[in-house]
Amino acid sequence: MIRHFSRAAMALALGLTALAAQSQTYPSKPIRLVIPFAPGGSTDANARIIQDKLSTLWGQPVIIDTKPGANTIIGTDLVAKSAGDGYTLLLTSTAYVVNPSMYQKLPYDPVSDFIPVTMVSVSxxxxxxxxxxxxxxxxxxxxxxxxxxxxxxxxxxxxxxxxxxxxxxxxxxxxxxxxxxxxxxxxxxxxxxxxxxxxxxxxxxxxxxxxxxxxxxxxxxxxxxxxxxxxxxxxxxxxxxxxxxSWFGLFAPKGTPKDVVTKIQRDVATVMKDPDIQKRFFDIGAEVGGQSSDDFAARVRTDMDLWAKVAKSAGIKPE
Missing domain, CATH: 3.40.190.10 (Periplasmic binding protein-like II)
Structure with a gap:
């Protein structure tokens, strides 16, 4: 019994050590930032404002990958089915919290398939x-x-x-x-x-x-x-x-280690303190984000409930 317990404890310790090592070395390769819209819109603009600063901070390229279609569902589903390792992230809009009220069945679960990382901006x-x-x-x-x-x-x-x-x-x-x-x-x-x-x-x-x-x-x-x-x-x-x-925010696939999520959030918050970044967001009529993952998750839940009530009151039937 004691031997089995010791082995289990050792396995747990090794697992925690591996997770800690992952967050300390993150990122060690390029990050793919999926935009579920066509180029040229607000979400694309948000991504391009923070792209270079994050690339410099991380020492790795941040690659913007636009995947438009089906009211953001195509790109969002792609990220939902990606590995939860922090190397594929979703940058999307308020459509994320509205789609559950517009569609009877989404190919992903907006609550369980994603981890809200942080808000990038609001406009x-x-x-x-x-x-x-x-x-x-x-x-x-x-x-x-x-x-x-x-x-x-x-x-x-x-x-x-x-x-x-x-x-x-x-x-x-x-x-x-x-x-x-x-x-x-x-x-x-x-x-x-x-x-x-x-x-x-x-x-x-x-x-x-x-x-x-x-x-x-x-x-x-x-x-x-x-x-x-x-x-x-x-x-x-x-x-x-x-x-x-309309807000624009970062999401990670489920399974992404908490330490990696926290690092991404803190690094985005650091970028948001840059006066040049703040001016670039102001110039497009947006206020900068950078909130904690917990605060952003609370906003996501609140907005999802709000728009569900609006849709019901308006008599909108999900497709």
Whole structure:
């Protein structure tokens, strides 16, 4: 009995030693950062802002791998089925917490198949329109919809933006239809070309086309105006209580050692303290993250519950 216990204790000690050694040597090879969107959108921008600094800090390349499709499900599922060793990570948006309310069956479990690592940034959603559009304000949208003189639709790059639009419908008593795109980049291209009347995307996704004079912000989804576009009104000014923000965060596959998760989180937090990084996020209308894994996990759970309630209240039936 004692001999067996000693062997078990020794095996446990060896296992713990191996895990500690893994975290101390991490990373020892390139890290693959999977983006479940097309290039050119907010998630891609978040990845590219932190890519070089993390590569320098880790002494290993951080390779961005875009895997768009099916409202982020394709890329997310790829990471869910990857080894839990810290060398394949997911950088995704609020779509992560919205998809469980939009789809009856996902190929992965958002609760048990991933470990939330940290939030990278947060940015309010914005309702935008082509600059040549006759729609000039949120009041115009409400008036057109309520008069039923136009059938409006809004383009979205992911399910979180779609649900933010449905929240607009619910609170504003409108009936606009959503049009899905594979990423914010393609959506903004179509908006700039006038191929879709409205779009909902994070401020960080719309800012390039807004500054180029091709797209107009009708309203932002934060409680206060965006520091990037202080003159843009809030949607809540016309629809009291409306608030919709998009965060971007890092997730690791289940089984990733806790010490490795903690190291990634702390290193990302270190990068976020860099004034140059903070300015680059500010320039795209986002606030930096870096929260602990536990704090981010709590935000994920809270948001998942919130959007489930919104979906149910809006009568959205999962596909």
């Amino acid at each position: 309010p959603f914005a309702l935008v329109t082509p600059v040549a559009s006759p729609i000039k304000s949120i009041k115009d949208v409400l008036a057109l919809e309520r008069a039923k003189s136009a059938s409006l639709s809004f383009g979205v790059s992911d399910s979180s933006a779609a649900l933010s639009g449905h929240l607009f419908n619910m609170m504003g008593k409108t009936n606009m239809q959503s049009v899905s795109y594979k990423g914010a980049g393609p959506l903004m291209t179509d908006l700039a070309g006038g191929h879709v009347p409205l779009g909902i995307a994070a401020v960080s996704s719309v800012q390039t086309q807004v500054r180029a004079g091709r797209v107009r912000i009708l309203g932002v989804g934060s409680a206060k105006p965006s520091p990037l576009f202080p003159d843009a009104p809030t949607i809540a000014a016309d629809i009291p209580g409306y608030e919709a923000t």
